Amino acid sequence: QKEVEQNSGPLSVPEGAIASLNCTYSDRVSQSFFWYRQYSGKSPELIMSIYSNGDKEDGRFTAQLNKASQYVSLLIRDSQPSDSATYLCAVTVPSNAGGTSYGKLTFGQGTILTVHP
């Protein structure tokens, strides 16, 4: 059973703080890793993708990937009330040995983040 687990929430941080969101995955052959943001009642929106070990920064967002530990995280610096949303971790896994995933996403259950003024 391929699983993606996220740290249980909800997570509440003050405005201006760093929010740290964590995700572990069970399948070692997972290929690609994504963070989606979902506002209440809306559809998911891709905010970060990462494919190799290390850090990837985009504005206030930093994604970190450690394939040996099967761990991916998202840091949000200078958190704003507009960052309040559910954050979904997702991974892709090849359908067969050496094959493609066809982009099929396996999602974690999400972490609710609240940034309070």
Place this chain on the structure above:
Amino acid sequence: NAGVTQTPKFRILKIGQSMTLQCAQDMNHNYMYWYRQDPGMGLKLIYYSVGAGITDKGEVPNGYNVSRSTTEDFPLRLELAAPSQTSVYFCASRLLATDTQYFGPGTRLTVL
């Protein structure tokens, strides 16, 4: 471009009824997907398609069927609706050369 559109936005079904959820995209994307999201949970893949005429099952296909006769449209059919199918359904599409999936606004379905 309208992106990914879904109809209807909301629907209430009685147990045993059938319906089709419509999904269309105008971005000429090869890949299309159907996900469901239960309250407080992540999304689960129902079916996907890599092009017109080609579909395959995802993680939770039971109780659903799909077809893809054109690049633009990817309808999801529910036969014999059950309360367990109460969920929000999202359609998504993606260009072959990229990883970004674009999601539609969703259809909220309640089966009573």
